[in-house]
Amino acid sequence: MNSKKIIDNKLKDLSKSKFRSGFHLNKKMKKYVEEKGLKLIISHAYDFINNRLRTPNLLNDGKQTPMKQVHPIFIAQHACACCCRNCLEKWHNIPKNKELTNNEVNYIISLLIEWIKREMK
Numbered sequence: 001m002n003s004k005k006i007i008d009n010k011l012k013d014l015s016k017s018k019f020r021s022g023f024h025l026n027k028k029m030k031k032y033v034e035e036k037g038l039k040l041i042i043s044h045a046y047d048f049i050n051n052r053l054r055t056p057n058l059l060n061d062g063k064q065t066p067m068k069q070v071h072p073i074f075i076a077q078h079a080c081a082c083c084c085r086n087c088l089e090k091w092h093n094i095p096k097n098k099e100l101t102n103n104e105v106n107y108i109i110s111l112l113i114e115w116i117k118r119e120m121k
């Protein structure tokens with residue numbers, strides 16, 4: 001299975017979750033994405049994932065990703081179950097007690113960006 005197919009299937013699974021599919025970009029956030037451009041949004045995504053999720057943070061896990069009126073990437077993280085290490089383990093089979101690999105970070109970013117692209121349509 002190629003990575004595009006994996007992402008596509010995962011987004012399908014997520015759309016079946018009432019909780020996950022309840023997250024959407026509002027007008028203001030869509031405007032933000034348009035103004036900043038995807039390239040900058042992707043670089044923000046790397047910053048957030050590397051700073052907040054890469055290293056296991058057991059004390060704060062589940063609270064490191066703000067819920068609303070924040071950055072489009074945070075909303076994408078909730079929509080894609082990439083908000084904390086528990087959700088990454090449960091939804092994406094990424095063990096929570098280890099540092100994320102570059103491949104895992106790239107997978108997460110691809111998923112978040114594809115979700116944002118679909119929201120922008």
Ligand SMILES: [Zn+2]
Pocket residue numbers: 062081082083084085086087088
């Ligand atoms: Zn979570």
